[in-house]
Amino acid sequence: MGTASNVSKRKRPRRSRPIVSVLRVGHRAGRDPRLTTHLALAARALGADRMYLEPPDPELSARVASVVRGWGGDFEVVGVDDWKKVVRTTDALVAHLTMYGLPLERVLPRLRRAPKVLLVVGGAKVPPDLYRAADVNVGVGHQPHSEVAAVAVVLDRLLGDPPTGRWPRAARSVVPRARGKKLVEHRGKR
């Protein structure tokens, strides 16, 4: 409902946001459970629609599904046996996040123009094929750090502020406060 006057005040048109998924390659169920859980929850909280997990980890998928039941939305962790198949068959722009890739600020316009983006992160050992299979290799900085941080920064740059308030079908939600915690339960109102 923009009037001519507030449209003219805009610095640039509101951009449409891509649909973003994450693919985690080389998860080690015994060693990475908490890190990969953080990755999945950060992806969800910052607006990704799903995370593919290679190899599958049904326990982790179930843990995240239980968070989704409580906090709402449609996010899911989908186990996959073959990451190459996901990369080959997706219609998304495949962006492999690696400290060796091109600077994020340079690649960002291309990511923003894509209707769909698949962010791929490797584990300790990234298969060399991944560098070739990706449409673009992107570095969130060029220092060793964390796939959780890299995915978070890219999602924030692409999608902006995460939604506040109750998510669809959530059993509970937070009321933001300056001090302390306020949680609202929505039981019976789903």
Place this chain on the structure above:
Amino acid sequence: MGTASNVSKRKRPRRSRPIVSVLRVGHRAGRDPRLTTHLALAARALGADRMYLEPPDPELSARVASVVRGWGGDFEVVGVDDWKKVVRTTDALVAHLTMYGLPLERVLPRLRRAPKVLLVVGGAKVPPDLYRAADVNVGVGHQPHSEVAAVAVVLDRLLGDPPTGRWPRAARSVVPRARGKKLVEHRGKR
């Protein structure tokens, strides 16, 4: 050295950037080593100058110090026995990152104006005192996710693109590439 003409083209004055540190409260050395390492490395890569760690974890500090020796800069993990003392004695604006806090976009102008910011993140059990001791409680979204993601997003919003190229005194650095990996060793040139 801006000329009148390029100054007038600027949408807004280039803002000065705060000095940002991180304080991790309630680290459990046995359980959190990889997560806290990711937190420290993400803090470093995205421009924080140090991380305080309560309780201290000398092994973790040493691991991060070894990354700093290789990749440069001055980042350090400083073990502390009493997080309250750090919060009480700092001259930084203390921002506790919590999903219960005020939305980041609302608090960001205040963080940007501060000369120094201390980002505080809790572990599984956040001491209730922390909500009161902080100058501001800030939510990066209001969904459960990851302290690594939260710190990464705030650092990125506050400090912008991390520096490319070789960091001071680095033994090695990455040459960003569209495909594959290129690492340069600077031995003998430190």
